[in-house]
Amino acid sequence: MNDIVVFLGPTLSRQEARRALDAHFLPPVSQGDIISVANENPRAIGIIDGYFQLVPAVWHKEILYALDKGIPVVGAASMGALRAAELDAFGMVGVGRIYQWYRSGFLEADDEVAVIHSPFEIGHHPLSEAMVNIRATLDLAVRNIELSKESAIALLEACAATPYWERSFDRLLADGKKLGLSASELKALERCERVDQKRRDALEMLERMAQGPATGVDTPDFRFNRTSKFDRLVEQDTCLARDGDTRITISVLADFYRLHGHRLFPGADSFALAQAGGRANEVVDALRLEGRLDTVLGQAVACDQSDGLRPCEGDDRAVLERYCRQAGLGLDQTATELGQAIGLHDSERFIERLHRFTFRSP
Incomplete structure (x- = not known):
């Protein structure tokens, strides 16, 4: 295979993704997918979205397997940002603000990037809002002096206490009312620019890959150890x-x-x-x-x-x-x-x- 392969779901539409990068786009990554793709020897693998709850999540060992085969692996925005922050020491390339948040330790919770979405047949359309997008939106509102830092922190705490599948900007506004935000802040919250940080990071990753799949750090010299558990994954998944x-x-x-x-x-x-x-x-x-x-x-x-x-x-x-x-x-x-x-x-x-x-x- 000579294609670049990218795992993509609700973060970005395939139409927009194809305008940024000529690649073979697959649904969100799950357990066994990286092994399957790596065995076809693509020019590079990009990870944006991935399954994690209803379907077993992609293993770290799979990504190490691809890296060991000399295949560049790049991640951003969602599952890609998580895995890149965990594996950049082994050569996986992370891109974007969300990756930096995880890499620095500023973010730790996996559900910061989680959303629910429609199935493949209707485009993996997101049905909830990622907390990282809400976080980026509130950060911009504070920087624009539309919202106080104290109010933003209170809203983020309320958002963190909400199950990821119920998070939305409408829910955020309702939380603001419950928290007793002033009328001016509620109005600012309703009208503020909504930042889709996941989309921004995904596009940045695709544009970077379009410049050259190997862009980034060199793969460190590490030994990939095949275990019996990894072999079972290969044999079954x-x-x-x-x-x-x-x-x-x-x-x-x-x-x-x-x-x-x-x-x-x-x-x-x-x-x-x-x-x-x-x-x-x-x-x-x-x-x-x-x-x-x-x-x-x-x-x-x-x-x-x-x-x-x-x-x-x-x-x-x-x-x-x-x-x-x-x-x-x-x-x-x-x-x-x-x-x-x-x-x-x-x-x-x-x-x-x-x-x-x-x-x-x-």
Whole structure:
């Protein structure tokens, strides 16, 4: 891959981002994503947004892995600023005011950059306001002598006590009224210039990367130690395909094949390995050797009911009965027994995968 890859979500629209940098833009980064991208050897990786609550967050070790491969990694604005402040000593490049706030220790709380937002299909539109934006807005109001420092501090304390998904400028104004701010300060707060610091930092990062991906400090000489835990991450969470926020990882594909391989390649050695409970990466390697990986992966993408942000749920009994009829399995078995029969020994994961994948014939 010769592209620059940037993980982007609610901080900045893709249209605006593309005007600043010619890059391949992916949804917010999550666990396993940097490994997947680094294995394609891009010219550089940029991190702006990342998942952290509903989806496992990107590991620091993944970024170290990319740096060890000689791939520049740049971060700003949100998850990128956090990880850059934590890993700049190892060569990750941080950009922008928010990164500097974290790097200096002025900020410590992760939720300063957190927001809720819409899914990929409607543009990851932010539905709450990041506290760093509120902080930058209040700072400007104080500098412009529109708001006293004491009032700004009181408002920030109220904002910090508010769950990140409820933060907004409307909520800030309501807090100001509760705190007893004067009429002039309330009016100034309502009319003051709102600073989107995350957007500013993101654009600064993209413009810097456009000048040259390697811009920044040289990667220090450090030894990347592969651990058994990191190897498990590689073997299970390497991403094989994407559809918006939805990811098909190695482990997900192996589970899909366990569920529906009887319809695709019932006599294949790879399917026998899957049903025997073989490791996910071994099942995928077997499919690749047989030349069947693309077919199975395409079917998994076509059947996937997930939006990538939460488990698929529904009537467990109904989905079990439907699957048993399709697979020719006895209806008198428990979910644990059914899962074990196809090599999926975690009954909760078995049920979630049944809800997630509804088979469609090729």
